[in-house]
Amino acid sequence: MGAQGSGPSAASEGATPPVDEPMRAEEGSLRVEVAAPTGPQPGARVALYLRGPYEPATGQPSWRLAGSGRTDEQGVVVLPARPGRYLVSARAEGLATARADVTRPRGEATTSVRLLLTAGATLEGSTVERTSGSPVPLAELTLVPRASSLEGRASAPEEERHLASSDARGNFRIVGLEPGEYQLEARAPGHATKRLSRVHVPSSGVSVELEASAFIEGFVELPDGKPAAHARVSAFGADEAASTETGSGGGFSLDVPPGSYQVTARQGDKTGSAHSRVVVGAGMTLKDVRIRLGSATAIAGVVRQKDSGAPIADAAISVIPSGDRGDLARATADAGGQFEVGGLAPGAYDVSVQAPGFKTLRRTGVTVLEDQRFELIAELIANGRIVGTVVDSAKKPLAGVQIIPQRRWSAMEGVTATVTDATGSFALEDLPPGDVYVAARRPDSDEHTRVPAKVEAGKTTQVQLQLSDEGVLEGTVRLADGRVPTKPVSVYAHRVGAPAFEGTEVPATAAGTFSLRLGAGKYQLSAWLADSRWVNEQEKAVTVKAGQTQRVELEVREGKKPVQITVLEPNGAPSVRATVMGSEAGKSNIILEDLTDEAGRTLFMADSMGSDALHLWATNGGRSGDLPRVAVASGSATIQLIPGGRLSGSVRSAGGRPVTGFELVISPIRTGEDYFMQQRFEFTGDTFVVEDLTPGRTAITATLPDGRAGKVETPLTSGGTVQADIVVDAGGSITGRLIDAKTGEPIAQAFVEVDGLVSPNTGPDGRFKVNDLAPGPHRITAWERQHDIVDKQVTLGAGKTVDLGDWRMGPPRVEPGRLGLTFGMNGDDVVISWITVGAETGELQVGDTVTAIDGATVLTSGEARQRELGAPGSPVTLSIRRDGQSRTLTLTRAR
Numbered sequence: 001m002g003a004q005g006s007g008p009s010a011a012s013e014g015a016t017p018p019v020d021e022p023m024r025a026e027e028g029s030l031r032v033e034v035a036a037p038t039g040p041q042p043g044a045r046v047a048l049y050l051r052g053p054y055e056p057a058t059g060q061p062s063w064r065l066a067g068s069g070r071t072d073e074q075g076v077v078v079l080p081a082r083p084g085r086y087l088v089s090a091r092a093e094g095l096a097t098a099r100a101d102v103t104r105p106r107g108e109a110t111t112s113v114r115l116l117l118t119a120g121a122t123l124e125g126s127t128v129e130r131t132s133g134s135p136v137p138l139a140e141l142t143l144v145p146r147a148s149s150l151e152g153r154a155s156a157p158e159e160e161r162h163l164a165s166s167d168a169r170g171n172f173r174i175v176g177l178e179p180g181e182y183q184l185e186a187r188a189p190g191h192a193t194k195r196l197s198r199v200h201v202p203s204s205g206v207s208v209e210l211e212a213s214a215f216i217e218g219f220v221e222l223p224d225g226k227p228a229a230h231a232r233v234s235a236f237g238a239d240e241a242a243s244t245e246t247g248s249g250g251g252f253s254l255d256v257p258p259g260s261y262q263v264t265a266r267q268g269d270k271t272g273s274a275h276s277r278v279v280v281g282a283g284m285t286l287k288d289v290r291i292r293l294g295s296a297t298a299i300a301g302v303v304r305q306k307d308s309g310a311p312i313a314d315a316a317i318s319v320i321p322s323g324d325r326g327d328l329a330r331a332t333a334d335a336g337g338q339f340e341v342g343g344l345a346p347g348a349y350d351v352s353v354q355a356p357g358f359k360t361l362r363r364t365g366v367t368v369l370e371d372q373r374f375e376l377i378a379e380l381i382a383n384g385r386i387v388g389t390v391v392d393s394a395k396k397p398l399a400g401v402q403i404i405p406q407r408r409w410s411a412m413e414g415v416t417a418t419v420t421d422a423t424g425s426f427a428l429e430d431l432p433p434g435d436v437y438v439a440a441r442r443p444d445s446d447e448h449t450r451v452p453a454k455v456e457a458g459k460t461t462q463v464q465l466q467l468s469d470e471g472v473l474e475g476t477v478r479l480a481d482g483r484v485p486t487k488p489v490s491v492y493a494h495r496v497g498a499p500a501f502e503g504t505e506v507p508a509t510a511a512g513t514f515s516l517r518l519g520a521g522k523y524q525l526s527a528w529l530a531d532s533r534w535v536n537e538q539e540k541a542v543t544v545k546a547g548q549t550q551r552v553e554l555e556v557r558e559g560k561k562p563v564q565i566t567v568l569e570p571n572g573a574p575s576v577r578a579t580v581m582g583s584e585a586g587k588s589n590i591i592l593e594d595l596t597d598e599a600g601r602t603l604f605m606a607d608s609m610g611s612d613a614l615h616l617w618a619t620n621g622g623r624s625g626d627l628p629r630v631a632v633a634s635g636s637a638t639i640q641l642i643p644g645g646r647l648s649g650s651v652r653s654a655g656g657r658p659v660t661g662f663e664l665v666i667s668p669i670r671t672g673e674d675y676f677m678q679q680r681f682e683f684t685g686d687t688f689v690v691e692d693l694t695p696g697r698t699a700i701t702a703t704l705p706d707g708r709a710g711k712v713e714t715p716l717t718s719g720g721t722v723q724a725d726i727v728v729d730a731g732g733s734i735t736g737r738l739i740d741a742k743t744g745e746p747i748a749q750a751f752v753e754v755d756g757l758v759s760p761n762t763g764p765d766g767r768f769k770v771n772d773l774a775p776g777p778h779r780i781t782a783w784e785r786q787h788d789i790v791d792k793q794v795t796l797g798a799g800k801t802v803d804l805g806d807w808r809m810g811p812p813r814v815e816p817g818r819l820g821l822t823f824g825m826n827g828d829d830v831v832i833s834w835i836t837v838g839a840e841t842g843e844l845q846v847g848d849t850v851t852a853i854d855g856a857t858v859l860t861s862g863e864a865r866q867r868e869l870g871a872p873g874s875p876v877t878l879s880i881r882r883d884g885q886s887r888t889l890t891l892t893r894a895r
Contacts, residue, residue: 015158019050019064023080030081030104031112032071034090040075041117044092049157051085053414056320056352057328059239063087063157081111083416088113089160096120096178099160101147105402106418107426120176123199125206127166127186130282130599135170136210139188143174146181146198146507153197154183177201181488181507186210192257192282192598193240198488198530200510211598214280214573216254218289220246220265220272227251228293231267234326235278238577241326258282258598259576260621262321263289264345271296271345272370276691277621281573282599297368300340301376303333303353306457311337312380315355322348322365346370348681353378359432359457360414365664365681367688374684375661377705384455386428388463390420390440397424398442398467406437406450408749409501433457435749435761440465447493447504447518452749454763468519469546477512477527477554480827484512485556488530496522496541496846500785520546524833524846526824527554539824539833541847555827559605561862564636567600567618567625570643574600578620580639585613585629606632608823610865619677622692644692645716649724651686651702654710654798659686659728662702665757666690669697669713678758699755700724703772707731711755711774731772732796736804738766738782747809750784780804786837788813811838814894816872823850823861823868829881830864842889845882852879869893 034044046069052062066086067079083106089099098115105111127139143162144154166172166186184196184206191210199206216235220228227250234243237259246252246265254263258281263274270293280286303315315333319341320326331339333355346369353361358380368374390401401420405412405428412432420426420440428438433455439448447470453463477489489508493516494500508514508527526539538555567575580602582592591609594602596618606614609632616637617626622644630637647666651659667678681690695718703709710728734754738747746766752759755778759770770780775798781791787809794802814820820839824831829849835841850858853867854877870876873895879888 016049016063016065019066023067023082025080027080027082028104028108029078029110030086030088030102031076031078031110032088032090033112033114034071034075034077034092034098034117035114036092036095036117037119040071040073041090041092041095042071042073042075044071044075044077044090044117046071046077046079046088046090047159048079048081049087049089049160051087055328056318056350057325059325060153060155063155065157078110083418087156087160088115090115090117092117096176097160098178099145099156103402103404103417106416106429107421108400108419118178121179121202122204123172123174123177123182123184123201123206124204125172125208127170127172127188127208127210129191130209130211135166136186136188136191137166137168137170139166139170139172139186139191139208139210141165141172141174141208142185142187143177143199144183144185145178146183153195179510184208194598198507200486200488202510203486211258212283213255214258214282215285216256216261216263216278216280216289217285217287218252218263218274218291219250220252220267220291220293221250222267222293223270225292228265228267228270231265231293233263233265233291235261235263236321236324236326237261238323239325241324256280257576258284258574258600262324262347263291264321264347265291265293266296266343266345267293269296269343270294271343273345273347279569279571279573279575281569281576284573286571294346295371296342297344297346297370297372297374298340298342299344299349299351299366299368299374299376300342301338301374301378303337303339303355303378303380305358306379306381311335312355312358313337315339315353315378315380317341317378318352318354319344319349319366322350344368346372351376351378353380355380357383357430359383359434363682365679367681367683367690369685369687369689372684374682381433382457383430384433384457384459384461385431386436386438386453386455386461386463388426388438388465389424390426390465390467391424393466393468395466397422399424400443401426401467402441402443403428404439404441404448405431406439406448408435408437412436431455438463438465440467442467442470445470445517446506447516449519450502452764468521470517470519471544471546472515472517472549473523473525473542473544473552474515474549475513475552475554477508477514477556480555480557484510485529489527489556490530491516491525491527491554493518493523493525495519496524518544520544522847525552525554526833527556529556529558538826539831540826541831541845557825559607561606561609561632562635563604563606563614563630563632565596565602565604565616565618566636566638567596567602567620568638568640569600569620570623570641574598575618575620575623575641576600578618578641580604580616580618582617583615584609584611585615586611587615606862608861608865610862610869619694622694624694642695643719645695645718646689646691646721647693647700647716647724648689648721649687649700649726651688651704651710651726651728653704653708654727654729659704661685662688662704662728664688664690665701665703665755666693667699667701667755668694669699700726701755701757701774702726702728703731703774704728707772709772709774711776711778729775730799732775732799733769733771733801734773734778734780734794734796734804735767735769735801736807738762738768738784738809739806740787741808741810747784747787750782750787750809752780752782754778754780775800782807782809784809785812787811812836814839816895817869817874817893819868819876819891819893821868823864825861828859830858830861839894840892842891844878844880844889844891847882849881850878851881851886853877855879 095117319329494503623641625639708728709731820836822834824833
């Protein structure tokens with residue numbers, strides 16, 4: 001059937017450039033063992049690729065070929081490899097390519113990896129138009145293997161991507177694949193690129209639904225109004241950029257995927273931009289976009305070391321349209337640290353400045369108006385280091401433990417892992433200053449043990465980690481009827497009592513199996529289908545015992561209460577990559593959240609909601625829409641966005657001194673909703689213009705480089721322009737310390753925000769300081785997941801500091817009328833999956849099965865949430881089952 005593909009395209013061989021500096025044996029090596037079902041595989045071709053930093057233009061890592069070779073008679077090849085992150089692949093005739101992601105840590109002379117070659121598997125499916133279901137013939141398909149880390153968007157060198165195409169009937173068949181998870185992309189003339197993030201191999205019946213392309217058409221004019229022939233026109237979007245050239249009459253037409261774009265033009269030394277972002281939907285043509293060329297703008301300045309002021313030569317500067325993807329404008333600082341990036345169209349840009357040994361500086365929203373030159377002083381902070389030790393449960397040193405620095409929610413790019421030595425000691429070098437987590441993992445373990453640390457410029461921070469003994473959880477995931485799920489499944493283990501962001505996630509195999517090596521302790525184990533996260537999780541409380549393997553059978557179910565949501569732009573086009581949020585009707589606490597696809601759609605499963613109606617709202621840039629009440633039974637909803645507002649104004653000094661540049665922070669004033677968005681811009685001169693801002697009451701703060709600051713509050717109207725003039729005076733500061741109201745202990749890693757200006761997370765001592773605040777009244781808010789949100793009103797004098805002293809934070813508030821419980825499903829049983837910190841729940845435990853509430857049987861998590869709610873302060877009776885024993889608990893709902 002259909003067109004076939006089998007393995008990486010020969011056309012792409014050699015596409016990945018080699019590393020700049022060849023690998024040397026004295027830097028260490030990677031020992032690769034390749035085996036087939038019959039035993040060691042001699043003569044297998046092995047390729048090694050070095051994973052580089054993320055490219056701002058693409059949002060993808062760069063790849064370099066680090067080495068290659070063939071296995072010996074024992075199926076082994078040893079390749080020189082300095083510390084870093086790699087992809088290693090192995091090929092042999094008649095077998096599928098095997099791949100693995102490998103980290104070569106510092107402190108380890110040789111890192112070993114074993115690849116198993118298997119018979120090839122097949123992926124079958126079709127490419128069709130989404131609206132009509134008609135076949136899309138001859139679509140180009142790219143299949144990219146997914147890393148085991150469940151990265152958001154898969155990436156691999158060109159040689160490791162599988163290329164194929166659908167046939168005249170839209171069918172495709174790709175053979176010779178290693179079983180596992182892949183990302184599938186499809187491209188076809190007249191259609192937007194479609195990306196399926198997670199596809200199982202082997203699979204059949206995969207349907208790739210393509211949207212029609214969109215078109216942006218218009219004209220480019222010279223400063224005198226005459227047509228600008230042969231001008232270069234570019235459209236920058238969230239995922240990619242498109243460009244073309246104007247004809248003799250200045251006209252242009254751009255074929256782009258549906259979405260929102262910043263459109264610019266350039267001819268010689270003249271540049272220009274469309275008045276505002278343009279939004280187009282599938283099959284839509286947006287006409288008469290006009291760009292008037294004028295004098296080009298530039299971003300120039302100096303790169304120097306913070307504190308000493310010493311220039312930093314050879315620093316790399318990159319500039320991209322703010323919030324978008326596209327071709328980079330690059331520059332390199334000279335011996336005096338000077339640089340210039342010229343020929344830019346008016347608009348907002350994100351600037352990145354990198355130099356070895358220093359923390360990368362990122363400036364967002366750097367805005368230049370026509371004929372402006374933005375003078376940017378880039379002060380880089382020297383990196384620091386972390387040293388420490390790792391011990392086991394008996395406090396004995398552990399050797400060979402891998403140590404990786406991480407961010408709170410994600411990996412840290414551009415740093416190298418290390419391993420502990422014979423004394424359990426380690427050193428992480430060249431770390432960017434700021435809050436980090438030090439993660440330790442035994443060989444072959446799936447779980448990281450993490451501790452927070454604060455890196456200071458040029459200094460050494462010390463930490464200690466203790467690893468518990470480990471056991472194994474393994475088992476299967478099945479649908480309710482016993483079948484293996486056809487959709488990708490994630491399995492997640494969260495240690496009971498650990499912070500919400502600490503957990504271990506792995507994908508189930510295409511056969512529905514999984515295996516997790518974890519530290520001993522009690523876990524909440526959950527599984528969900530790829531398109532049903534949060535609302536259809538199946539959960540089970542399990543206890544991992546050291547040195548033992550425990551089998552666990554998990555079940556996943558497709559939702560029975562789908563609500564299809566479509567978001568439309570003000571011009572009627574489907575809104576691509578809009579953020580859609582949902583809560584129970586009458587509430588604004590976010591329970592559901594997702595991004596819309598190329599058709600402006602997303603699907604919420606409302607099975608676990610404790611209401612028959614939803615409150616839905618959406619934002620995309622400054623465009624927003626709100627539906628206070630949508631019946632779940634309706635099965636669909638359309639959110640119409642209203643236009644954003646426009647802001648212009650000026651900044652002047654109370655003392656009469658000239659203003660030559662400032663930072664502008666625009667923050668909607670909180671109304672109690674969870675959702676909060678702020679935008680930051682930098683301007684040169686003393687005027688500003690900002691498009692596409694969320695309508696509503698808004699705080700606007702201007703801060704000068706010398707610390708002077710000013711603030712105004714104003715309502716922004718949909719589709720309107722508001723003039724805001726800000727007077728700056730000597731800036732002040734607010735300091736304090738966050739402590740636990742019950743224990744008196746300092747609260748680390750908490751957030752403190754003043755009118756949208758956020759301080760660094762509190763350190764181990766719980767202290768915070770927010771500088772350069774405008775004189776006048778402020779609302780200061782502090783929050784941390786294990787504590788309740790607190791806020792205060794503070795009035796600040798010019799140049800003054802207000803010390804709030806010890807600021808006590810209590811446990812999270814339980815919603816009046818509720819118990820502070822989160823319910824999940826374990827097969828047909830309703831279980832307790834989360835208990836809010838500080839909630840008065842008596843003997844109730846995570847993992848308990850809830851059979852009835854106030855005498856009424858509960859069959860779903862949604863029913864449990866509905867029956868949990870009652871009059872504030874009223875009693876409620878829960879019938880539960882634990883370890884096969886039934887019991888009844890009487891609790892009191894929160895007041």
